[in-house]
Amino acid sequence: MKTNILTHLHLLLAVLASILLLQACGLSENKSNEQAKQLSTIIQKGEFKIYVAATGELKAKNSEEIKGPTGMRSAQIWQATISDMVPEGTVVKAGAYVASLDPTELQTKLKEAQTEIDKIQTQLEQAKIDTAIELRGIRDDLVNLKFGMEEKKLQVEQSKYEPKMVIQQAEIDLQKSKRDYTQLEKKYELTQTKSVAKISEILASLRQQELKRQRLQELSEQFVVKAPKDGMVIYARSWNGKVGPGSQISTWDPVVAELPDLSIMISKTYVNEVDISKVQKGQNVAIKVDAFPDREYSGQVIQVANVGEQLRGYDSKVFEVTVQINEVDSILRPAMTTSNEILTYTYQDVLHIPLEALLNDTIAYVYKKENGKVVKQEVLTGETNDNEVIIAHGLAENAEVMLTVPDNPEKLPFVPIDPKIKEEIKKKLAEEKKKRQEEAAEKLKQVKDEYQPKDGGGGGGFIIFG
16 A cells, blocks of 8 residues: 555656646747747838937037236246136136135246346446446546646747747647547546446346336236136136146146036037048037936037047047037036937938848848748948948848847858849949038038137047947
8 A cells, every 4th residue: 555655656746747847848948939039130111310429528618718827928937836726616706716826936036036126226326336436537637637728828828938949839738738638528428428328228127127026026916816707617628637726827828717608508529530521510419418317408510620639548530529509408517428429311211230130251241031041141231320230232121130140150041142233232322422422511511610619728628439
């Protein structure tokens, strides 16, 4: 009896194990079928958009620059360090304190100017004393010569009864005395003129140094930077990054900060040299702000740089592109990071497939399911975007293509495109591309260049492409 019970128990366990195994196989088969379905896609015709994606940074389209001292160049001060600055985002009134610059170099130049003034004043006093002594000496000599000349006159009068030779000698002595007196008078006049010129020269040097000191003193007042009008302080940006405490401003770029007009915002971005040919003024842009990912904005390209830049951290040149945001939103602030998608072209009613489905091996092809079988189908492709590619020829609507390489792909039959058809399609694609370029050029002529970027100031940070 016990043996029969054990036998029935073993049979029951075997049946249960079989049921569980069948269920597992069924689940596995269903899972495999689902995976198989996920490995292929049915292609449809539809709208196909070409985007150029790039990350940008918000700026105000119009802003008032807050500049440091304008007279540093004339004072031969080429750079100044910002020692203190109000926090970015501070709202200030016109004339309010914004920043202060390190005055060390300026104070050194002020001391040098004062030392030079003291030196010139000493030279002036010495020149006056020397001139007075020299002129007094000449005046004394003139007095003595005048007395001598009077004596010579008396001698001439007294010698009129003397022999002729004595009279002649007396007259010669008188003439010599007169000549010496006249020469000394001219010397006195020349010495006066020379002394006046010398003192005038010293006075001119003194005035020049005093003017220099005055300008330096006026410049020292400008080392305290104040707001030109009411607004929110936004730190300026240069090629070296954001300007702030510890940064240096130069005579050729003295911008310390900006007071932006937040009513019109732009996104300044950089596009690499591979994609820049697709970007034109007037193109629409979809914009997202990283700080508010749930909000979307629209914009338009208003400026494309003609010359590329070699920015630090990039292997190739990039071109600055300016996008104006259409909407006004009080939460938007300068320096916020944006994700920009520049719509360069929209195709209507075209076949397109995921990039995962396209393969290249000297030719472009896909793995197409046809009548329950898989074939290696050659295709001609058009434009691509980040996720998909246009199929110009080789596939029909509702065709099913695989997203992964099937097993034993080398054994699958290859379906090529007729060479004549291929050439015709390529020619057609080239003509369509030329037509699109002409349309873009015509549209470009109709777009006004309203945005004139400022030189130097307000330069952006370094942007990473999307």
